[in-house]
Amino acid sequence: MECCNHNHSGEHELVVKNLSVSYSAQVKAISNLNFSITCGHRLALLGANGAGKSSLIKALVGLIPVNKGLNQGEVLWRGEPLTKSTQEIAYLPQLDKHQTAVPFSVREVVAMGRYPYVGNTRNYSQHDKDEIDQALELMNLQNLAKRQIDELSGGQVQRAFIARAIAQKAHVLILDEPLNGLDVESRRQLIELMHTLSYRGHLVISSHHDLRTVHETFDKALVLNKEQVAFGDVAEVMKQEEVKQCLGIID
Amino acid sequence: MVDFLDSQLYQRALVGALLIGFSNGFVSAYVVMNRSPLKLSALSHSLLPGIVLAVWLVGLTAWSAFVGAVSVALLMGLSSVWLAKKTPLDQDTVLAVLYTGCFAGGLAMLNRLQLQQELEGWLFGNILSLSNADLWLSFSVGVLAVVVFSLFRRSILMVLFESEVAKTLGVPVNVIRYGVFALLIMVLMTTFQAVGCILAIGLIVMPGATVRQLTHSVTALFCWSGILGAIGASLGLLMSYWVDLPAGASIVLVQIIFFIIAFIYKILVRYKK
Numbered sequence: 227m228e229c230c231n232h233n234h235s236g237e238h239e240l241v242v243k244n245l246s247v248s249y250s251a252q253v254k255a256i257s258n259l260n261f262s263i264t265c266g267h268r269l270a271l272l273g274a275n276g277a278g279k280s281s282l283i284k285a286l287v288g289l290i291p292v293n294k295g296l297n298q299g300e301v302l303w304r305g306e307p308l309t310k311s312t313q314e315i316a317y318l319p320q321l322d323k324h325q326t327a328v329p330f331s332v333r334e335v336v337a338m339g340r341y342p343y344v345g346n347t348r349n350y351s352q353h354d355k356d357e358i359d360q361a362l363e364l365m366n367l368q369n370l371a372k373r374q375i376d377e378l379s380g381g382q383v384q385r386a387f388i389a390r391a392i393a394q395k396a397h398v399l400i401l402d403e404p405l406n407g408l409d410v411e412s413r414r415q416l417i418e419l420m421h422t423l424s425y426r427g428h429l430v431i432s433s434h435h436d437l438r439t440v441h442e443t444f445d446k447a448l449v450l451n452k453e454q455v456a457f458g459d460v461a462e463v464m465k466q467e468e469v470k471q472c473l474g475i476i477d
Numbered sequence: 478m479v480d481f482l483d484s485q486l487y488q489r490a491l492v493g494a495l496l497i498g499f500s501n502g503f504v505s506a507y508v509v510m511n512r513s514p515l516k517l518s519a520l521s522h523s524l525l526p527g528i529v530l531a532v533w534l535v536g537l538t539a540w541s542a543f544v545g546a547v548s549v550a551l552l553m554g555l556s557s558v559w560l561a562k563k564t565p566l567d568q569d570t571v572l573a574v575l576y577t578g579c580f581a582g583g584l585a586m587l588n589r590l591q592l593q594q595e596l597e598g599w600l601f602g603n604i605l606s607l608s609n610a611d612l613w614l615s616f617s618v619g620v621l622a623v624v625v626f627s628l629f630r631r632s633i634l635m636v637l638f639e640s641e642v643a644k645t646l647g648v649p650v651n652v653i654r655y656g657v658f659a660l661l662i663m664v665l666m667t668t669f670q671a672v673g674c675i676l677a678i679g680l681i682v683m684p685g686a687t688v689r690q691l692t693h694s695v696t697a698l699f700c701w702s703g704i705l706g707a708i709g710a711s712l713g714l715l716m717s718y719w720v721d722l723p724a725g726a727s728i729v730l731v732q733i734i735f736f737i738i739a740f741i742y743k744i745l746v747r748y749k750k
Contacts, residue, residue, distance in 0.1 A: 287645045288644075288645055289641055289644060289645065312645060312646070312647060313646070313647070315645070316645075317641065317642055317645045318642075319639070319641055319642065324638055324639045324642075325510070325511075325512070325637055325638050325639065327509065327510045327511070327512050327637075328510050328634060328637050328638040328695070329510075329689075329692075329693040329694070329695060329698070330634070330638055330695075331693075335638075338635055338638070338639075338642070338643075338646065339646070341631065341635065341643075341646045341647060341648065342646055342647050344631075346628070346629055346631050346632045346648075347628060347631075374693055394646070
């Protein structure tokens with residue numbers, strides 16, 4: 227199931243221009259970010275705690291309104307403000323953010339991704355059901371579809387959330403610390419999944435803490451320290467002295 | 478049993494118990510999934526001064542009590558968030574301070590405004606004093622609860638499950654939250670009539686807590702919680718008649734018996750496996 231083929235991936239560009247996010251006059255989360263990236267890549271957001279990764283993620287998914295109040299700048303997707311095409315951007319928050327008291331099955335979680343198309347009251351059409359089935363199959367979750375989401379392992383839950391993003395027909399998947407709390411095998415599987423998604427034409431953006439696995443997981447990196455320290459190919463970015471200083475890398 | 482049903486007082490109370498029990502039971506499914514019963518308990522206690530003030534100013538009508546209750550609830554909810562941000566205290570601590578203060582204020586107002594005869598009714602409920610207008614109100618609230626949760630089921634559940642993701646998918650999260658909040662206040666108002674503000678939390682939590690032990694289906698949780706709420710309230714009323722107990726306490730006692738039965742059944746089923 228292709229997202230964007232290589233002919234179109236250049237048109238599917240995420241552009242961040244002069245983005246600054248402030249929570250108050252005294253607390254500035256990020257200043258003056260400028261970068262652009264197309265589909266088919268895997269971008270790591272790197273930086274210490276408090277560097278602005280979560281604030282950037284929230285601005286990218288629309289949870290923090292850009293260009294409102296103390297916030298400035300633009301986030302454009304396919305040349306238009308991001309707010310015009312929110313269904314093409316999928317947000318996968320940290321694993322512990324969902325409410326386990328809601329007895330959702332895996333299928334019901336994946337079906338959430340169809341909300342932009344069915345709204346609140348419309349029944350799911352056969353097309354919607356097919357999209358949900360395909361997403362479950364792609365993530366190898368078809369046998370777990372009727373299981374309760376809180377019965378699944380961390381890795382399986384992440385796959386369910388990615389299936390939701392696929393059912394949503396999202397081009398961009400933005401993940402907040404997806405490898406946290408996963409065992410070694412689940413981490414390996416998720417990294418492989420991120421590669422598969424980018425090969426299929428999705429843009430995968432993820433905050434990341436483990437510097438040992440940056441090279442194998444991502445092809446692009448954005449290093450933050452409340453401002454943009456570096457952006458570009460992972461290999462080039464990680465060689466820069468100021469990046470090493472920022473991330474505390476000792477040669 | 479024949480005497481019970483012969484009495485017009487008890488007939489009306491039984492209809493009230495069915496209606497109030499159902500609407501409370503139905504929304505208890507939401508309260509249990511939202512994991513907010515203690516916050517709701519604080520809220521139910523804090524409604525007293527708003528209701529008392531409204532009654533004193535304009536007299537007791539369904540709307541005056543509701544507006545008074547919602548005003549205080551909103552004030553308390555917003556104050557707790559604001560104070561938690563401005564002080565080193567967490568929101569639970571702030572809520573505890575505010576709700577006990579509000580409740581004490583309500584009791585003082587009842588005394589000062591010479592409404593002591595209303596006091597026991599507000600504190601412990603008086604299902605036997607329900608008027609036809611009260612029954613129509615309970616019926617309307619019940620219908621509204623079913624309609625709102627059925628029509629907006631998808632959005633409500635998404636907000637419950639993952640509110641940030643729901644927002645990114647286009648769900649109007651704040652509208653849903655405030656709308657459900659207002660509906661919970663309306664249901665709480667009808668609960669006061671049956672069991673009073675002290676025990677109100679029992680009726681708006683226990684049916685959902687009981688059924689949640691037995692089912693993983695959201696639809697079954699809502700439906701069976703409503704049914705259990707209605708059955709429990711009716712049996713509690715019957716028990717209060719036969720055993721000569723206060724109706725409000727009997728209703729809540731029956732609900733906790735149901736909870737214990739469900740718990741034991743769950744253990745037995747697990748043991749057999």
